[in-house]
Amino acid sequence: MKTKEESMxxxxxxxxxxxxxxxxxxxxxxxxxxxxMIVAAFSRSKTPFIEQRLAADPRVESFHWASIDGSDPQxxxxxARDVLRRYGRIDALVNNMATLGDGLLTMMRDADIHxxxxxxxxxxxxxxxxxxxxxxxxxxxxxxxxxxxNALRGQTGVSVYSATKAALIGLTKSLAVEVxxxxxxxxxxxxxxxxxxxxxGFTDDQRARIARRTPLRRLxxxxxVANLVWFLLSPEAAFITAQVIAVDxxxxx
Amino acid sequence: xxxxxxxxxxxxxxxxxxxxxxxxxxxxxxMLVEDLGLRSLDLxxxxxxxxxKLDVDPFAELVAVTSIRTPGDLSAAYxxxxxxxxxxAPEASKGTGPICAKHPSGRSAANRTRxxxxxxxxxxxxxxxxxxxxxx
Numbered sequence: 001m002k003t004k005e006e007s008m009x010x011x012x013x014x015x016x017x018x019x020x021x022x023x024x025x026x027x028x029x030x031x032x033x034x035x036x037m038i039v040a041a042f043s044r045s046k047t048p049f050i051e052q053r054l055a056a057d058p059r060v061e062s063f064h065w066a067s068i069d070g071s072d073p074q075x076x077x078x079x080a081r082d083v084l085r086r087y088g089r090i091d092a093l094v095n096n097m098a099t100l101g102d103g104l105l106t107m108m109r110d111a112d113i114h115x116x117x118x119x120x121x122x123x124x125x126x127x128x129x130x131x132x133x134x135x136x137x138x139x140x141x142x143x144x145x146x147x148x149x150n151a152l153r154g155q156t157g158v159s160v161y162s163a164t165k166a167a168l169i170g171l172t173k174s175l176a177v178e179v180x181x182x183x184x185x186x187x188x189x190x191x192x193x194x195x196x197x198x199x200x201g202f203t204d205d206q207r208a209r210i211a212r213r214t215p216l217r218r219l220x221x222x223x224x225v226a227n228l229v230w231f232l233l234s235p236e237a238a239f240i241t242a243q244v245i246a247v248d249x250x251x252x253x
Numbered sequence: 254x255x256x257x258x259x260x261x262x263x264x265x266x267x268x269x270x271x272x273x274x275x276x277x278x279x280x281x282x283x284m285l286v287e288d289l290g291l292r293s294l295d296l297x298x299x300x301x302x303x304x305x306k307l308d309v310d311p312f313a314e315l316v317a318v319t320s321i322r323t324p325g326d327l328s329a330a331y332x333x334x335x336x337x338x339x340x341x342a343p344e345a346s347k348g349t350g351p352i353c354a355k356h357p358s359g360r361s362a363a364n365r366t367r368x369x370x371x372x373x374x375x376x377x378x379x380x381x382x383x384x385x386x387x388x389x
Contacts, residue, residue, distance in 0.1 A: 084305065132297075132301070133301045133304055133305070134301070134305070136297055136298045136301035136302075137298060137301050137302040137305055139298075178294070179294070181294055182294055182297075182298060
């Protein structure tokens with residue numbers, strides 16, 4: 001007998017991706033679209049990638065995008081409601097949106113601390129709550145929170161970022177217990193160093209050092225992470241919840 | 254108002270029947286926990302279903318969810334959202350959202366005069382959990 005999650009595959013599934021315009025979010029959006037999901041993404045501003053996707057789908061049948069201030073809970077809830085009205089369901093959520101304020105904690109401006117807590121943590125909580133309003137009536141859903149290996153091991157200069165990413169793990173573990181009986185799964189992906197806008201500032205020496213400390217001898221790619229996100233969202237992971245999985249090539253720190 | 258009550262009872266019955274298919278009807282005065290066997294997550298599902306049907310969420314700011322013990326309590330909570338005999342809310346609907354237009358600050362007369370009762374959501378459950386964690 002098919003599980004509820006398997007039987008849903010007959011209908012196109014709807015995923016929300018926060019911060020889907022650049023870097024990892026962009027790769028996740030592209031990957032989910034390639035796998036025939038309907039994807040709704042938001043970011044503060046349009047990028048060429050978003051413009052290209054919107055132009056390719058003028059009837060908004062597969063890709064919906066809105067300009068949203070990710071730190072505004074009402075805007076996040078409104079976005080989730082729009083997606084529900086437009087497509088009638090929300091099957092998946094990827095809490096990807098994040099900002100990285102690099103620097104020693106004692107040197108960091110108040111505004112940078114607040115921005116990271118707001119964008120990386122509070123927004124994920126509010127968006128998750130809004131999406132659960134769609135998933136609970138369905139009795140199914142899968143959420144992936146993008147954490148970081150910095151939530152699992154220490155690293156200088158990213159203490160606030162690490163704190164927000166570790167908090168997502170706490171959110172994942174408790175919420176998985178809370179909504180599991182309603183058929184909703186929630187997991188965390190913890191990427192290591194991978195090529196993205198956030199690591200664009202690394203020098204060749206830094207990149208070589210990271211590769212040397214990685215058993216698989218390279219930095220990751222956004223596709224490495226997107227593949228795991230897809231797996232966790234898919235029915236293939238129907239019995240996996242409350243987990244944190246690192247995608248870091250075995251990085252030893 | 255009759256339609257609202259019927260909608261609420263139908264949604265409650267849907268969720269109740271998932272656990273107890275033998276139940277054929279629910280009454281406004283039945284206790285959600287003691288009589289109908291629901292738990293806090295079931296109430297969350299009922300509220301989510303009602304938000305999709307009615308496009309309002311009285312529990313965002315207007316009503317304490319801990320005060321809900323019966324389908325009748327649910328009806329009263331949603332009736333507040335559709336009531337027109339109170340003062341308009343300042344800037345209540347600047348979003349597109351289903352937050353009740355009434356009493357955006359949560360200072361409704363009902364909330365002022367009626368402290369939250371120990372309802373379905375589980376002040377008791379939460380207290381037990383808190384005790385459990387402290388003892389670890």
